[in-house]
Amino acid sequence: MNQKLLLFLFFIQFTVFAQKIRVYESGTLSPISHVDIYNFDGKKYVYTNDKGYADITEFQEQDTLFFNHINYDEFQIIKKDINLHNPAIYLHKKSEQLNEIILSASRGKLSRDEVAEQVVIATRFEIEKLTPQSSADLLDKLPGVKVQKSQFGGGSPVIRGLEANRVLLVVDGIRMNNAIYRTGHLQNSITIAPSVLERTEILFGPSSVLYGSDALGGVVHYYTKKPRTSDNKFKYKAGVFSRFGSVNEEFTNHFNLELQHKKFATFTSFTHSKFGDLRMGKNRNHDFDDWGLVKDYSQNTDTYYTENPSLNNDSHIQKNTGYSQTDFIQKIFIPFSERTNVTVNFQYSKSSDIPRFDKLAEYSKGELKFAEWYYGPQERFLTALQFEITPEKEYMKSGTITLAYQNINESRVQRKFSSLKRAYRDENVDVFSLNGDFFLPLFNSKKQNLAYGFEVTHNDVGSDSYGRTLDVAGNSIIGYGDNFVVQSRYPDGGSTYSTAAVYLDYRKDYNKKSTLNMGVRFTGTSLSAKWEDDTYIQLPDNDITLNNAAVTATVGYVYKPFENIQFNSRLSSGFRSPNVDDIGKIREKSGRVSVPNIHLKPEYAYTGEIGILKYLNKKNIVIGANVYYTLLDDYITREDFSLNDSPTILYDDEEVVTYANVNKGSAFIAGGTLTVKGIIKGNWNTNASLTYTKGKTYDTDTPLSSIPPLFGNVGFGYNNGKLDTSLNCRFNAKKNVSDYNLIEGIDNVEQTPVINENAEEDIDKYYGSPSWMTFNFYSKYGLTKNIDLQLNVENIFDIHYKEFASGISSPGRNFILSAYFNI
Numbered sequence: 001m002n003q004k005l006l007l008f009l010f011f012i013q014f015t016v017f018a019q020k021i022r023v024y025e026s027g028t029l030s031p032i033s034h035v036d037i038y039n040f041d042g043k044k045y046v047y048t049n050d051k052g053y054a055d056i057t058e059f060q061e062q063d064t065l066f067f068n069h070i071n072y073d074e075f076q077i078i079k080k081d082i083n084l085h086n087p088a089i090y091l092h093k094k095s096e097q098l099n100e101i102i103l104s105a106s107r108g109k110l111s112r113d114e115v116a117e118q119v120v121i122a123t124r125f126e127i128e129k130l131t132p133q134s135s136a137d138l139l140d141k142l143p144g145v146k147v148q149k150s151q152f153g154g155g156s157p158v159i160r161g162l163e164a165n166r167v168l169l170v171v172d173g174i175r176m177n178n179a180i181y182r183t184g185h186l187q188n189s190i191t192i193a194p195s196v197l198e199r200t201e202i203l204f205g206p207s208s209v210l211y212g213s214d215a216l217g218g219v220v221h222y223y224t225k226k227p228r229t230s231d232n233k234f235k236y237k238a239g240v241f242s243r244f245g246s247v248n249e250e251f252t253n254h255f256n257l258e259l260q261h262k263k264f265a266t267f268t269s270f271t272h273s274k275f276g277d278l279r280m281g282k283n284r285n286h287d288f289d290d291w292g293l294v295k296d297y298s299q300n301t302d303t304y305y306t307e308n309p310s311l312n313n314d315s316h317i318q319k320n321t322g323y324s325q326t327d328f329i330q331k332i333f334i335p336f337s338e339r340t341n342v343t344v345n346f347q348y349s350k351s352s353d354i355p356r357f358d359k360l361a362e363y364s365k366g367e368l369k370f371a372e373w374y375y376g377p378q379e380r381f382l383t384a385l386q387f388e389i390t391p392e393k394e395y396m397k398s399g400t401i402t403l404a405y406q407n408i409n410e411s412r413v414q415r416k417f418s419s420l421k422r423a424y425r426d427e428n429v430d431v432f433s434l435n436g437d438f439f440l441p442l443f444n445s446k447k448q449n450l451a452y453g454f455e456v457t458h459n460d461v462g463s464d465s466y467g468r469t470l471d472v473a474g475n476s477i478i479g480y481g482d483n484f485v486v487q488s489r490y491p492d493g494g495s496t497y498s499t500a501a502v503y504l505d506y507r508k509d510y511n512k513k514s515t516l517n518m519g520v521r522f523t524g525t526s527l528s529a530k531w532e533d534d535t536y537i538q539l540p541d542n543d544i545t546l547n548n549a550a551v552t553a554t555v556g557y558v559y560k561p562f563e564n565i566q567f568n569s570r571l572s573s574g575f576r577s578p579n580v581d582d583i584g585k586i587r588e589k590s591g592r593v594s595v596p597n598i599h600l601k602p603e604y605a606y607t608g609e610i611g612i613l614k615y616l617n618k619k620n621i622v623i624g625a626n627v628y629y630t631l632l633d634d635y636i637t638r639e640d641f642s643l644n645d646s647p648t649i650l651y652d653d654e655e656v657v658t659y660a661n662v663n664k665g666s667a668f669i670a671g672g673t674l675t676v677k678g679i680i681k682g683n684w685n686t687n688a689s690l691t692y693t694k695g696k697t698y699d700t701d702t703p704l705s706s707i708p709p710l711f712g713n714v715g716f717g718y719n720n721g722k723l724d725t726s727l728n729c730r731f732n733a734k735k736n737v738s739d740y741n742l743i744e745g746i747d748n749v750e751q752t753p754v755i756n757e758n759a760e761e762d763i764d765k766y767y768g769s770p771s772w773m774t775f776n777f778y779s780k781y782g783l784t785k786n787i788d789l790q791l792n793v794e795n796i797f798d799i800h801y802k803e804f805a806s807g808i809s810s811p812g813r814n815f816i817l818s819a820y821f822n823i
Helices: 002-017 124-130 135-140 580-584
Strands: 020-025 036-038 045-047 053-055 064-069 072-078 088-091 119-123 145-148 156-159 167-171 197-204 218-224 235-245 250-260 265-275 323-337 340-351 370-375 379-389 398-416 421-441 448-473 476-484 495-511 514-530 543-562 565-576 587-589 592-594 603-616 621-633 636-640 648-651 654-663 666-681 684-697 711-719 723-732 772-782 787-794 814-822
Touching: 045 053, 064 088, 072 088, 119 124, 124 197, 124 772, 124 787, 135 145, 135 156, 135 197, 156 167, 156 218, 495 580, 514 580
Parallel strands: 020 088, 167 218, 592 654
Antiparallel strands: 020 053, 036 045, 036 064, 064 072, 119 197, 145 156, 197 218, 235 250, 235 814, 250 265, 265 323, 323 340, 340 379, 370 398, 379 398, 398 421, 421 448, 448 476, 448 495, 495 514, 514 543, 543 565, 565 603, 587 592, 603 621, 621 666, 636 654, 648 654, 666 684, 684 711, 711 723, 723 772, 772 787, 787 814
16 A cells, blocks of 8 residues: 555656646747757757647756757747746747848848848758758759859859859858959869858848958858857767768768857867769760760879870769868857957868869860879868957947958869870968958937948968979889979969958838948959069069059848838949959960960949848748849950960960950849748748849850859758658759850850861850759658758759769769767
8 A cells, every 4th residue: 555655646746746838839829849858968858749748847947948940940948937837938930031130241140121132041950951062062052053063072153143253252251262263163162061060141242342352243151150158067069970972982970079168168170071983874864975974084193104094994983083171170269258259260171182073084186185183182271360349339339350361272283194294383372361340329229220340351372383204114103303394373473462441331220111221342452463484474574563442332222011021122333353363374274375464454243133022821931032133344354365466375385375364345144033932831841943144245245154054943841840851853954055155265165065076166066055954852850869860862863964164074863871969
């Protein structure tokens, strides 16, 4: 009897003191199942059942409880603050984007209903679901963005028909663009591991008022994870991520550790990826049987020599595409005082040698041209000190000051099959920058805000080149013979590029329905360069100094006539001042050599755009449409150029045609993007986008380079909190060869199928970019609070295709297995 009595009393006590809560969706009041509920260190964990109930008895009264669900904004509350007489928790859907916070549009925090710019945001959850192999691959899967690849270890984002040094890359508020960001295609976007990204924001259109030169097409802003302090005691969080990709035998491993204390916090991250040779798709719906196949390749390496190309046993394997990369981040956050926080930011990225696939697949007179052509290890080092201040003064409520130093190393090594001469070109760039961004409410009102700031940058560019003649024995390189002169890529006497700027940005909420934004910026630039060796190039002036200045402005207006609709309009101007690459680069491509043009001037962009956001289904679905027109003035393009009154020079023992960057008259780019995103019903969601771009010159009636064909995606998904799965279709329309720019060489028409080998003109010889469509499957399952498993299948039907202007075929069918472990 005593035992039964004790059991009865225990049952009564448990029933009386059990603490149950119920989680609802705000607005609809529907219960939410599979909501993760855990304390700060994650050691205690429960989740809601199918009716939204959870028992929180095991948590202490002082515990901060976190409520997490992939479809809802994270919510936190101290347990003692929960009213257990009415224990209800309400979560807000993430798809309710009227108040979504946007960081890049003002270099501060704004809600979406204050922003006239077209913005795309990829959150940490979306990035993890897409599990991209590089940050360039992440951008390629976002609405309105295309990515060109000359080799697998690269990725050049195209935004509104502009790319490379016309698109600004930013990481944690620090501009990545430097003095040798080139026209054409860049691979620098891969130097940030996607596994460390908290979010990525893309601003479309000129953003020169806030970001200065280079932001003509838009801004790509990477935000890496930020450490956070704890309430009192010392705490830690750790995470491990592993991924395998079948299409190139990828192995990626990532580890991160966050230490939290009341007085400091740190975040440490290490990522290593190894990629093998990439396999293309086998199903050729475009009906070009041989297009893109790799029938022979070079086995030459830094130490191995062979005189002739080797036969590829599987022509669908793109030999010389594999590489590896290591990324490290260390952040330290210190709440220095009540009004000052300090963040120390270290970032380091280094790749192995990266083969330049399109050059290694280039033919000359029916034979492979290059035995060696690769980028040496690409290194990026960044260290920054960032002060977040809240002085609450009349002249400043809050602000951020960022002092940063970056060092970038890159190199190029090449040798032809017919030669033992190997050429080396090394570049080193030191970048110093100081930014200040400050905010002030005017007239003690939250309805009027002034942002102002400054930016100072200095680039120091070193460019070296040399040649070595190989000494070989059989298949081994046993040493080097005579050295020989190699033309440096940039001025061999050194060059510098500096900028100084100030800006003002005014924003006023007239009422709940309308917001006005106006901004202006003054920027001055200074460039100096010196050439010493004149073996190949003789310039009119070997020592130059160029100074430019520009004023840019923007006006944006947001109007919300009803709660579920928002109209945006914007007028903006932007500019790009020629950098060291624009003015001083010397390189050979397809029998033509670019030469310096020391008279190059800035180019300008003037854009008008209108957009609409329409919310449906109780704000669970948002439809966005945006159209724009950009006028380019004094635009920079490449064309044949006479140096010292001669259209040719003797270069590498061959007489070649010279060309250069020059200013022309005016051109336009116009287009638009349509997007759909949200919850259809219950656990079902959708996303879709469609982007159209057209660009042409007014003065010469020539298509502009880098204009992608019509492209988009459609996806449907299911998410019940534990399982998140979706099916996605990506597609591109055909781009006719008549829409290619056949002068600059940026569009790489030679990478498209050949339809008439004997044609004298490219427009008759090549087909253009074929249309394509792929289907892709994504799935992620929360096995426990600490373990997530993921299976993705990309390009399910193994379609062969190339992205527009790319020199490499896109991946074939790819099975991606991933596992996330959190402690």
